[in-house]
Amino acid sequence: MTSAERKEAISAYMFITPFLLAMIFITGGPVLAAFGLSFCKWDILTPIQFVGLDNYKEMFFGDPRFWKALYNTAYFTFLSVPVGMVLSIIVAMLMNQKVKGIAIYRTIYYLPSVLGTGVAVAVLWKWIFNADSGLLNYLISILTGIPMSECPKWLASEFWSKNALVIMSFWGVGGGMIIYLAGLQGIPTTLYEAAEIDGANRWQQFWTVTLPGLSPIIFFQLIITLVNSFQIFNQVYVMTDGLGGPADSTLVMVLYIYQKAFKYYQMGYASALACILFAVILLATWLQFKFSKWVYYEGELRK
């Protein structure tokens, strides 16, 4: 290494010092610590105690609430992610047609996702889901003729509460839409022209040009939204007063971790739960990479 190179390297390490500190104290280090803690029993006040696999044994064989939380989280994810994705692609494709007032539509669709998962939004939806005088049941009753008293009880119903969370998540489809819209605009028009000359109709163009062109973005979005929806918390906490009710029907993983760690001070058990959540997320991501042959990258010849 020449002295110039050494100088450059030293200054580079100084530039990335914030990142290295973050690795040690707020990302990498704590992940290892959480893994270690998951084999311990600790309430912060009394000395820490090593218990081996007890936390995991308890979780898998003696804790129905864990299974409930895992099921609820999976239910929310597998309903909200694919449907939300299809919706945002449809909206993006509609918006890519050159209709009038596109800027206004774009703003209206995107705005809710800016407000995001904030507490204020959760409060608003809690009111919309109100069974007796909420907006949703009112709309259902005028559209279908079902009296409001017979409409779903949403957040008060063990069956409907999770679906309410899913419906609420669709209000944020604008976030994905913006990204797909950019992707659609990046597909060269020459490809469509070529397809048209070859006699491809709209439907065929969608399958052979649009979808392959969009696939890297769909892949990226799928990973990101899946990771995010496994971590749903704010909405549930606010709408159910931190309980995950009724009857644990909205108890999601993060809420359960929060309860165990900061309500019951079972830091070891909560860490074990967090590690399982992490493992589930990693597994889901790994599976997506493994089955990512459908993703088409421009400039790469398909075999």
Place this chain on the structure above:
Amino acid sequence: MDSINDNLTVSSPNGFWASKRRTEKITKIFTTIVLSIGAVSMILPVIWMLSTSLKTPTEVFAVPPIWIPHPLHFENYPKAWTINNMYISEGITFTTYTINTLIIALSGCVGVTLTSSLVAFAFARLRFPGRGPLFILCLATMMIPTQVTMIPTFILFKSMGWYDTYYPLIVPAFLGGGAYNIFLMRQFFMSIPYEMDEAAKIDGCTNFGVYWRILLPLCKPALTTVAVFSFVWNWNDFINPLIYLDSNSKKTLALGLTNFVSLYGQDYHLLMAASLLIVIPLVVMFLMGQRYFIQGIATTGLK
């Protein structure tokens, strides 16, 4: 566009263009109708929020709903904002929460823009041993759910005496502000021609000089994006203030609103007024910086 089509229609006797134009027109009308229905369902919750916030308690629960209450009860806003209750110590209103949130969010903006660009500069421009693996490590931290690191970080910060202070909420922003922001800044740096650096270095600029005087001024769009994201994130952040802040005088808007919900859960007119006031800054910021960060998201989504 239309006039060209008109000419074509006239000049093609076989009717091919005429039928093509007709289907195009039908598609456009259909698109507009679908987009409008979608737009209405996107905006309806916000109108519902506004409408509820201007009602009396009895009007709130009226079925069918009164969309435009008469008279408009604007006094709900100051009432919701300054309401005192038995749990909240005297003199603490939403103004307190707003100031607290601003302290955290603005410090976060400074920290994230400064340190994410520092780290990104090294990854984009400097050569040093371990650059590739470290960057992959950095991207990998995006996969770590906050809940996994939450418990060890909480224990660490608590042992440092940072419980019930703003440090746990601000300091992480000064440590690179997360992999996503580093990634976004790096992508932006990469798009700036390297000749800029070389010219400056020949003129005797140090690495830091190149970063501070040459590249950073060129990065305003990316810096704005990062700052806005960070602000919105802090504004909406719920779980971190929830676990770290204890005294009422230190709480943020998200926590203040949650308190409000648990105490005045049925006073939807006041809840909606408070919620609306909390989201207004985000809406204003979105409308002002719309072009910037739609671009920002689009580019990161693509790369």
